[in-house]
Amino acid sequence: MSRSPAAAAAAAIDALTRSAGPAPSLLSVEGLSVAFAGDDGPVRVVEDLSFSVAPGETVAIVGESGSGKSVTSLSVMRLVDYAGGRIVGGRIRFTGRDGRERDLAAPSADSLTGMRGNDIAMVFQEPMTSLNPVFTIGDQIAEAVMLHQGLDRKAARAEALRMLEKVRIPEPARLLDRHPHQLSGGMRQRVMIAMALSCRPSLLIADEPTTALDVTIQAQILRLIRLLQDEMGMGVIFITHDMGVVAEVADRVVVMWRGKKVEEGPVEEIFRAPQHPYTKALLSAVPKLGALSGQDLPVRFPLLVVDDAKAGAAPPAPPVQDTVRGEAAPLLEVRDLTTRFDVRKGIFGSLKARVHAVEKVSFAVRPGETLALVGESGCGKSTTGRTIMGLQAATSGAIRFDGVDTTTLDSNGQAKLKEKIQYIFQDPFASLNPRMTVGFSIAEPMLVHDYAPAAAPGQSRRRAIEARVAELLTQVGLRPEHARRYPHEFSGGQRQRICIARALACDPKLIIADEAVAALDVSIQAQVVNLLMDLQAARGLSYLFISHDMAVVERVSHRVAVMYLGQIVEIGPRRAVFENPQHAYTRRLMAAVPVADPGRRTRDLRLLTGEIPSPIRALGDEPAVAPLVAVGPDHFVARHAIGGDF
Amino acid sequence: MLKYLVGRLAGILPVLLVISVFVFGFVHLLPGDPARLVAGPDATQKDVELVRQDLGLDQPLWVQYGRFLGNAVQGEFGRSMKSKRPVSQEIGERFLPTFYLTVVAMVWATLAGLLIGVASATRRGRWQDHVGMVVAVSGIAFPSFWLGLLMIDLFSVKLGWLPTSGYGTWQHYVMPSLTLGLGVAAVMARFTRSAFIEIAREDYVRTARAKGVPARLVVWKHTLRNAMIPIITMVGLQFGFLLGGSIVVETVFSWPGLGRLLVDSVNYRDYTVIQAEILLFSLEFIVINLLVDVLYALANPEIRYS
Numbered sequence: 001m002s003r004s005p006a007a008a009a010a011a012a013i014d015a016l017t018r019s020a021g022p023a024p025s026l027l028s029v030e031g032l033s034v035a036f037a038g039d040d041g042p043v044r045v046v047e048d049l050s051f052s053v054a055p056g057e058t059v060a061i062v063g064e065s066g067s068g069k070s071v072t073s074l075s076v077m078r079l080v081d082y083a084g085g086r087i088v089g090g091r092i093r094f095t096g097r098d099g100r101e102r103d104l105a106a107p108s109a110d111s112l113t114g115m116r117g118n119d120i121a122m123v124f125q126e127p128m129t130s131l132n133p134v135f136t137i138g139d140q141i142a143e144a145v146m147l148h149q150g151l152d153r154k155a156a157r158a159e160a161l162r163m164l165e166k167v168r169i170p171e172p173a174r175l176l177d178r179h180p181h182q183l184s185g186g187m188r189q190r191v192m193i194a195m196a197l198s199c200r201p202s203l204l205i206a207d208e209p210t211t212a213l214d215v216t217i218q219a220q221i222l223r224l225i226r227l228l229q230d231e232m233g234m235g236v237i238f239i240t241h242d243m244g245v246v247a248e249v250a251d252r253v254v255v256m257w258r259g260k261k262v263e264e265g266p267v268e269e270i271f272r273a274p275q276h277p278y279t280k281a282l283l284s285a286v287p288k289l290g291a292l293s294g295q296d297l298p299v300r301f302p303l304l305v306v307d308d309a310k311a312g313a314a315p316p317a318p319p320v321q322d323t324v325r326g327e328a329a330p331l332l333e334v335r336d337l338t339t340r341f342d343v344r345k346g347i348f349g350s351l352k353a354r355v356h357a358v359e360k361v362s363f364a365v366r367p368g369e370t371l372a373l374v375g376e377s378g379c380g381k382s383t384t385g386r387t388i389m390g391l392q393a394a395t396s397g398a399i400r401f402d403g404v405d406t407t408t409l410d411s412n413g414q415a416k417l418k419e420k421i422q423y424i425f426q427d428p429f430a431s432l433n434p435r436m437t438v439g440f441s442i443a444e445p446m447l448v449h450d451y452a453p454a455a456a457p458g459q460s461r462r463r464a465i466e467a468r469v470a471e472l473l474t475q476v477g478l479r480p481e482h483a484r485r486y487p488h489e490f491s492g493g494q495r496q497r498i499c500i501a502r503a504l505a506c507d508p509k510l511i512i513a514d515e516a517v518a519a520l521d522v523s524i525q526a527q528v529v530n531l532l533m534d535l536q537a538a539r540g541l542s543y544l545f546i547s548h549d550m551a552v553v554e555r556v557s558h559r560v561a562v563m564y565l566g567q568i569v570e571i572g573p574r575r576a577v578f579e580n581p582q583h584a585y586t587r588r589l590m591a592a593v594p595v596a597d598p599g600r601r602t603r604d605l606r607l608l609t610g611e612i613p614s615p616i617r618a619l620g621d622e623p624a625v626a627p628l629v630a631v632g633p634d635h636f637v638a639r640h641a642i643g644g645d646f
Numbered sequence: 647m648l649k650y651l652v653g654r655l656a657g658i659l660p661v662l663l664v665i666s667v668f669v670f671g672f673v674h675l676l677p678g679d680p681a682r683l684v685a686g687p688d689a690t691q692k693d694v695e696l697v698r699q700d701l702g703l704d705q706p707l708w709v710q711y712g713r714f715l716g717n718a719v720q721g722e723f724g725r726s727m728k729s730k731r732p733v734s735q736e737i738g739e740r741f742l743p744t745f746y747l748t749v750v751a752m753v754w755a756t757l758a759g760l761l762i763g764v765a766s767a768t769r770r771g772r773w774q775d776h777v778g779m780v781v782a783v784s785g786i787a788f789p790s791f792w793l794g795l796l797m798i799d800l801f802s803v804k805l806g807w808l809p810t811s812g813y814g815t816w817q818h819y820v821m822p823s824l825t826l827g828l829g830v831a832a833v834m835a836r837f838t839r840s841a842f843i844e845i846a847r848e849d850y851v852r853t854a855r856a857k858g859v860p861a862r863l864v865v866w867k868h869t870l871r872n873a874m875i876p877i878i879t880m881v882g883l884q885f886g887f888l889l890g891g892s893i894v895v896e897t898v899f900s901w902p903g904l905g906r907l908l909v910d911s912v913n914y915r916d917y918t919v920i921q922a923e924i925l926l927f928s929l930e931f932i933v934i935n936l937l938v939d940v941l942y943a944l945a946n947p948e949i950r951y952s
């Protein structure tokens with residue numbers, strides 16, 4: 001580090017004053033208000049917000065979409081100006097390395113260029129899109145160093161290498177000349193962190209830095225940030241919607257709701273004795289791993305709504321989900337299902353390798369049962385769902401639905417099958433046609449499958465379908481008149497309800513929910529999970545619930561199958577798998593989930609490394625599939641070494 | 647990168663073969679007897695037979711095609727029916743004037759389009775943006791014959807600064823290249839603006855700002871480099887169209903280029919010349935496409951390494 005003597009002296013004085021009195025704040029936001037241009041004049045998205053961050057402290061700002069938490073972080077960097085926002089009130093006092101206090105809200109955004117990335121740095125949510133695709137990793141890290149520290153190209157490159165070592169990237173020297181598309185999401189987020197910390201900022205803003213990552217990778221990144229924070233003594237603002245992550249990292253918590261701070265306090269207090277009704281409602285909706293230990297059946301979320309919480313009423317105990325008809329024949333039976341994709345390369349498209357997406361997967365779903373398929377990216381859980389649905393051809397294996405072997409069906413039979421198996425996708429924004437009314441989207445499956453809803457005497461088919469759409473909308477908690485509206489008029493949670501209504505239109509027996517609640521805010525997520533469970537109780541539906549989120553899976557499922565590298569490594573009743581996990585990978589997955597309880601914070605700061613392995617294999621290199629061995633009633637585990645030792 | 651290039655070059659051969667079949671078939675697809683066509687309407691039946699033998703039209707089709715291909719590879723396309731000079735010579739003389747004019751027009755139009763587009767995009771919604779786009783729309787809307795005549799009237803007739811027509815010195819290039827490039831510059835400006843605005847929304851541009859990259863570099867380095875990928879496609883397409891020779895501009899300024907040759911050869915039904923011109927235009931597009939692909943790979947590492 002090349003620092004001027006004056007700056008060093010200032011830092012020394014700073015250190016002296018720090019030891020003498022109470023910690024001076026690094027950042028102090030006072031009465032901040034931010035507005036965006038709206039159709040009817042400016043809309044305030046952050047109002048009168050105040051909080052402070054001390055050196056070395058981690059302050060978590062939590063809230064759901066639209067709470068203004070991200071706008072707050074962009075305002076501190078004054079990046080909000082480039083996103084169309086404007087600071088309309090308040091001060092952002094920041095004490096830089098030189099010991100001088102500045103109000104970041106006052107000057108023009110462009111004049112703060114020298115401070116951005118130098119004194120305050122930021123890590124963003126989307127590692128896949130936050131790195132410039134046309135520049136090498138080394139150049140992107142070196143750029144900041146050259147700009148702020150006046151190093152030449154060679155020295156900056158050496159510094160970039162040192163930073164990559166710091167964030168524990170294997171073979172950092174090789175990585176310098178790589179481009180972002182050659183890296184996994186977790187690796188890219190490490191690069192982002194290396195870039196952010198390259199000038200040793202005194203404040204790091206991390207805006208949902210782990211939301212897009214798998215849990216085991218999330219655990220690595222969280223630990224890395226904490227470790228580097230201790231090492232560098234930075235203040236950290238951690239923006240997140242995930243209370244588990246908050247419990248894991250924060251010293252203090254600021255809860256935001258609709259642009260305002262509703263509560264602030266030390267992390268233990270927020271979790272132990274939340275004061276504001278919104279905080280209480282938020283915490284009631286957070287899925288906590290281990291919440292159902294000791295219980296056999298899934299239980300709905302005991303949801304508080306903000307108004308109830310104000311009245312102080314405890315929610316009624318939710319009913320358990322005793323819907324499985326165990327005596328009945330399985331609705332869906334999958335035997336030795338294998339799905340592989342060819343990787344073709346070169347001018348003539350010669351076969352180079354295969355993606356072994358699904359390898360000899362077998363399971364059954366009984367009527368009224370929820371089977372969860374859990375695992376991380378690339379484990380084959382979605383491909384399994386898509387193959388069952390017929391969206392993807394199986395390489396081999398048998399799928400029996402309702403006693404019929406679906407692989408032998410003609411196109412007519414396939415269409416009939418799709419009527420009885422429905423799919424709900426992850427992204428409610430992308431899975432509804434924006435040009436069609438919601439009513440049409442819900443009615444379409446009935447028209448396609450020539451499905452005749454029960455009609456009142458003398459009622460035309462058209463009227464009967466309209467009545468059915470109205471009924472479905474009511475069932476998913478919307479109103480019949482919503483049928484005439486378009487998707488953009490609804491929030492994410494409402495859209496997912498519409499998708500559920502569409503899935504229910506033809507009275508299916510099995511719904512494949514592929515990460516159906518992953519993109520929703522926690523309170524909305526809890527409501528949609530409860531809705532799915534209500535519908536299951538009312539209609540005896542079966543669910544294949546595909547998810548990466550162990551805590552939600554615990555809530556919703558009767559049985560759980562853990563997938564790793566295309567294979568099921570463990571399958572059994574939810575309680576057995578969660579309370580007595582047998583496979584090493586299951587245990588690792590559970591350990592990586594951040595628990596929404598600051599008292600159970602991971603003290604172990606040893607760094608985790610390792611990537612999720614790739615299911616791409618060379619031709620002829622068939623993976624070994626070990627048979628599942630019974631370890632308890634209905635509880636089976638694969639006894640082989642993939643995903644961990646035995 | 648070298649592997650990529652070799653792959654792209656290998657991919658051209660089948661395209662060329664398909665085109666050659668079409669060009670070869672062109673004469674045979676025409677109504678009537680090609681021999682009669684060449685011999686002329688007044689020729690006797692005996693003369694027609696002689697011409698048929700002379701041209702090898704009495705041979706089986708595949709032999710004729712083989713000979714055509716062999717000649718084409720050597721740049722031999724027979725003689726023009728009108729001037730009786732070798733077609734290769736006829737086209738060769740006209741190609742360079744069109745090529746030079748196209749290059750001059752493309753260079754200024756691309757640079758101007760880029761500048762106006764980026765300036766508009768970075769000042770989106772402000773007056774500079776509106777002015778830039780009004781100019782661009784006008785540039786697309788102005789008919790080039792009208793603009794050409796207007797310029798001749800002002801700069802040649804009234805002011806006497808520039809020659810009205812012809813080909814030779816740099817002064818001859820000014821008005822034709824301005825006229826020819828205006829439409830391209832306008833399209834480029836609009837296209838650059840929208841490509842730039844789209845890229846400016848990307849997360850990595852925000853990242854660049856967050857690490858303190860000055861605004862100038864955010865624009866010219868981080869944003870434009872990515873926006874270049876669609877822009878390169880556009881430049882390639884425009885270049886290809888202009889290389890065919892602009893009939894209007896070449897006529898207005900009496901430019902001895904391919905556009906006018908095409909009009910003349912169509913008027914006189916000079917089939918051997920038309921045949922060679924089709925082949926030349928196809929070849930130009932193929933070469934430009936190849937250049938675009940190479941530039942793509944240079945601009946985008948994802949293509950380079952896949």
